[in-house]
Amino acid sequence: MTTPLLEIHNVTMRFGGIVANRNVSFSVERGAVTALIGPNGAGKTTMFNCITGFYRASEGEIVLNGRDGPLDIGTLITKPVTGGSHLVTRAGIARTFQNIRLFKDMSVVENLLVAQHLVTANNLLSGVFRTPSFHRAEREAVDRAYHWLREMNLADDANRLAGELPYGRQRRLEIARAMCTGPTLICLDEPAAGLNPSETRELSEVIQRLCTEHDQSVLVIEHDMALVMRISQHIVVLDHGEVISDGTPEHVANDPAVVAAYLGVSEEEVEA
Numbered sequence: 001m002t003t004p005l006l007e008i009h010n011v012t013m014r015f016g017g018i019v020a021n022r023n024v025s026f027s028v029e030r031g032a033v034t035a036l037i038g039p040n041g042a043g044k045t046t047m048f049n050c051i052t053g054f055y056r057a058s059e060g061e062i063v064l065n066g067r068d069g070p071l072d073i074g075t076l077i078t079k080p081v082t083g084g085s086h087l088v089t090r091a092g093i094a095r096t097f098q099n100i101r102l103f104k105d106m107s108v109v110e111n112l113l114v115a116q117h118l119v120t121a122n123n124l125l126s127g128v129f130r131t132p133s134f135h136r137a138e139r140e141a142v143d144r145a146y147h148w149l150r151e152m153n154l155a156d157d158a159n160r161l162a163g164e165l166p167y168g169r170q171r172r173l174e175i176a177r178a179m180c181t182g183p184t185l186i187c188l189d190e191p192a193a194g195l196n197p198s199e200t201r202e203l204s205e206v207i208q209r210l211c212t213e214h215d216q217s218v219l220v221i222e223h224d225m226a227l228v229m230r231i232s233q234h235i236v237v238l239d240h241g242e243v244i245s246d247g248t249p250e251h252v253a254n255d256p257a258v259v260a261a262y263l264g265v266s267e268e269e270v271e272a
């Protein structure tokens with residue numbers, strides 16, 4: 001059996017007296033879509049913020065078994081002087097946000113070029129002297145940008161301002177931007193929020209293609225259950241900060257604990 005890409009071991013996250021995540025453990029497999037679901041306030045975004053290095057978990061461990069071997073996320077973000085969430089991006093975890101965060105006054109393709117500067121190896125001197133390696137890196141960045149624009153059905157929008165795109169396209173642009181950094185794991189925070197049914201259908205097709213055609217590992221938080229059931233191979237359910245179910249979509253959909261959590265009743269009432 002291969003090691004999971006991401007392992008979350010007994011993670012607890014406290015904000016003062018509030019426990020947003022309690023003893024959470026689950027894994028994210030390679031080349032598959034894992035969904036993190038649960039009612040409002042269940043602790044999904046907090047978990048995402050711990051995984052992507054925005055928060056340091058109060059207890060427990062998050063290990064990325066990526067291209068550089070096992071890496072502890074908590075250790076990366078608290079490294080003296082150089083530590084921070086940018087190291088998590090460099091280690092291979094990219095994310096999108098619940099509220100779209102694009103550079104709205106830049107063109108679509110410029111948004112993708114800016115994102116790549118974080119992960120390209122060029123320094124100030126190679127830029128000033130326009131060395132061959134600088135030109136090569138620039139060419140590769142443009143090629144990569146157009147590649148992901150085509151994959152996200154956005155090629156015709158390359159020179160439009162990002163802020164002028166319809167909402168569904170902005171969502172796909174955010175995914176393209178994250179993919180341009182060459183992530184090992186892409187984390188999508190409520191990608192279907194605010195989309196109409198046809199935009200949601202197109203989104204679900206592009207997420208599925210990330211796995212089937214690019215062997216990309218995806219972790220997604222989403223409230224749209226039809227979308228979650230269609231695109232996921234693995235679902236983890238949180239309620240009141242704790243994992244209450246973990247398995248295939250079929251297992252989770254038939255789990256009385258999950259039905260009870262969504263209906264706001266006890267498990268016994270569901271089974272009765």
Ligand SMILES: Nc1ncnc2c1ncn2[C@@H]1O[C@H](COP(=O)(O)OP(=O)(O)OP(=O)(O)O)[C@@H](O)[C@H]1O
Nearest residue numbers: 015018019020038039040041042043044045046047
């Ligand atoms: N920065 C914070 N400070 C204090 N409490 C917080 C903070 N962030 C989250 N919480 C609390 O932690 C709990 C879990 O919140 P979280 O946003 O992770 O849930 P969620 O499952 O993502 O909810 P939603 O589906 O509504 O986005 C909530 O009770 C919330 O009020």
